Amino acid sequence: MSKSVKCYLECCKSSHPKIQLPHNLPVLIGRMPELAVTDKMCSRNQLELTANCQKKYVLVKRLGANKSQINGIDIEQNKSSRLEEGHELHIVNGKYPHQIYFTDENTDTKAQKSTISSSRIQTEKADISSKESVHKRQKVTSKTKAKKAKITLKENDSPSTDSVYTFNSPDAGTLSTQKLESKNTSRIPEKHHWSQGLRASMSDAELIVLEDEKLVVIRDKFPKAKYHWLVLPKEGISSTKNLTFENIDLLQHILKVGKEIANEVTDEDIAFRFGYHAVPSMSQLHMHVISQDFNSPCFKTKKHWNSFTTDYFVNATDIIQELATDGKVQDRKKLTSLLNAPLKCHRCKELQKNIPTLKKHIQKCCIVL
DNA sequence: GTTCTAGAAC
DNA sequence: GTTCTAGAAC
Numbered sequence: 001m002s003k004s005v006k007c008y009l010e011c012c013k014s015s016h017p018k019i020q021l022p023h024n025l026p027v028l029i030g031r032m033p034e035l036a037v038t039d040k041m042c043s044r045n046q047l048e049l050t051a052n053c054q055k056k057y058v059l060v061k062r063l064g065a066n067k068s069q070i071n072g073i074d075i076e077q078n079k080s081s082r083l084e085e086g087h088e089l090h091i092v093n094g095k096y097p098h099q100i101y102f103t104d105e106n107t108d109t110k111a112q113k114s115t116i117s118s119s120r121i122q123t124e125k126a127d128i129s130s131k132e133s134v135h136k137r138q139k140v141t142s143k144t145k146a147k148k149a150k151i152t153l154k155e156n157d158s159p160s161t162d163s164v165y166t167f168n169s170p171d172a173g174t175l176s177t178q179k180l181e182s183k184n185t186s187r188i189p190e191k192h193h194w195s196q197g198l199r200a201s202m203s204d205a206e207l208i209v210l211e212d213e214k215l216v217v218i219r220d221k222f223p224k225a226k227y228h229w230l231v232l233p234k235e236g237i238s239s240t241k242n243l244t245f246e247n248i249d250l251l252q253h254i255l256k257v258g259k260e261i262a263n264e265v266t267d268e269d270i271a272f273r274f275g276y277h278a279v280p281s282m283s284q285l286h287m288h289v290i291s292q293d294f295n296s297p298c299f300k301t302k303k304h305w306n307s308f309t310t311d312y313f314v315n316a317t318d319i320i321q322e323l324a325t326d327g328k329v330q331d332r333k334k335l336t337s338l339l340n341a342p343l344k345c346h347r348c349k350e351l352q353k354n355i356p357t358l359k360k361h362i363q364k365c366c367i368v369l
Numbered sequence: 370g371t372t373c374t375a376g377a378a379c
Numbered sequence: 380g381t382t383c384t385a386g387a388a389c
Contacts, residue, residue: 055379055382194379194380222381281380300381302374340375354373354388 005102007051007058011036012088012097012205021051021058021100029091030064041066042092047075049083056102058083066092071192071200087192087200099204197221198282202232209261215254217261220288222298224308227265227272227291231258237285240276240319240329248323251287255316258289265291274316277307278332287316292346294362303339305358309346310338 007021009029015036021027030046031037043064050059060083062068062075069090075081083089089098192200201207207218209229220228231254237243243251255274262272271292280286290308299305306312312335322329343352347365352358 197380298381356373 005053005056007053007056007100007102009049009058010099010101012099015096021049023051023053026050026061028063035091035096037091037096039092039095042096046091047089050080051100053102056085058100060089064092068092069094073192088203195281195283198230198232198284198286201230202234202284210257212257214250215257217257217289220290223290223296224299224304225291225294225296226267226270227262227289228296229258229261229289230286231261231289232284232286238283239280239285240314241331242285243319243323243329245323245327248320251316251320251323254287255320258287258316262289262291267291273308273313275313276316276319278312278314278335278338288313294346294359299359300355302343302355305343305355306339306341309344310341311335312338 005023007023009019009021011018016034019027019029019034027049028045028047029035029049030044031039031042032044043066046062046064046066047068048061048063050061052058059080060068060070060075061080062077065077067074069075070081070083071087072090072094073081083100085099085101087099089100090096091098201218201221202216204218207221209217209219211217211234214235215231215233217229217231220230233250233254235250237247258274259272262274265272272289273292274287274289276285276287288308294305294308312332314332319329343354343358344350345352345358345361345365347362350361352361
């Protein structure tokens with residue numbers, strides 16, 4: 001599997017073609033033409049990037065004297081931080097933003113032929129297996145063609161994992177023979193807990209569907225239905241428990257925009273719900289806009305199902321009503337037990353043995369209705 | 370032997 | 380939130 005997954009470093013400002021990061025081989029980047037970085041504040045060996053294509057992250061070790069950042073957090077010199085898809089890496093002093101992404105080369109070709117649509121909303125379909133990477137690949141490929149990429153990676157003489165990849169360019173020439181000193185293999189704790197991922201996603205251009213001065217709408221990274229978006233306020237609000245009377249207008253606006261997005265869907269017989277999880281896992285208030293087909297490969301577990309089809313899913317109108325009445329949203333921690341409730345069809349309420357059986361059932365049940 | 374789930378790890 | 384995987388269920 002790892003052979004087919006490839007990792008790429010992409011400039012957020014499209015200043016240079018994408019760069020492939022080989023699995024488990026350190027790559028040195030910094031002040032060099034290939035990155036379009038001429039800033040003297042940037043070392044020629046500013047960062048060492050080591051991709052893990054199996055687990056889909058890149059370890060970023062800062063070698064240069066000046067600061068580099070992941071999602072605005074400084075990376076300490078000679079220490080490694082974990083960079084994941086959706087994170088933003090600034091190569092030096094908050095400049096030169098880059099992101100990484102992974103592609104499964106085997107699935108891209110097939111998807112490229114079938115999934116591109118002219119309608120914006122159509123492109124939001126939960127065609128998960130390959131679509132996201134297709135978009136990225138198309139975008140980057142066109143850039144690459146336009147600029148006639150000349151970047152090649154040159155492997156050192158040193159064997160396998162102890163070798164350092166660097167760019168075969170005049171500026172970087174002296175680096176090509178550099179051997180990596182004894183590798184610091186100790187894993188540095190992540191700067192960001194997984195629960196902060198949504199905040200990063202809010203600025204991910206690949207996920208953003210629309211935004212205004214108050215909110216951002218993004219595609220859910222792991223949609224649980226054919227259509228699944230998240231509407232998030234730009235204001236830092238962790239969850240519904242932090243809401244007050246003052247937020248009623250904001251929540252009404254969030255709901256209005258969510259409904260507008262859903263209204264753009266032209267599929268027949270597709271219903272939507274708009275609401276919040278009783279006890280959300282991810283920080284930053286987010287309203288789900290989710291179609292009721294639950295037809296998605298990312299819908300896998302009982303917890304997924306029950307979080308959208310039991311009282312654990314709280315209608316946005318109920319939240320707004322509670323705020324209007326009480327000035328706060330009631331504590332629903334006790335509803336967490338609903339996540340383990342027996343699997344039940346959300347339409348006919350028939351009990352289902354397991355997830356595969358439920359999936360088959362709801363396909364038929366949705367068609368009937 | 371294969372499928373599926375649930376809990377640990379991240 | 381997801382991924383991984385041991386062990387239960389089939």
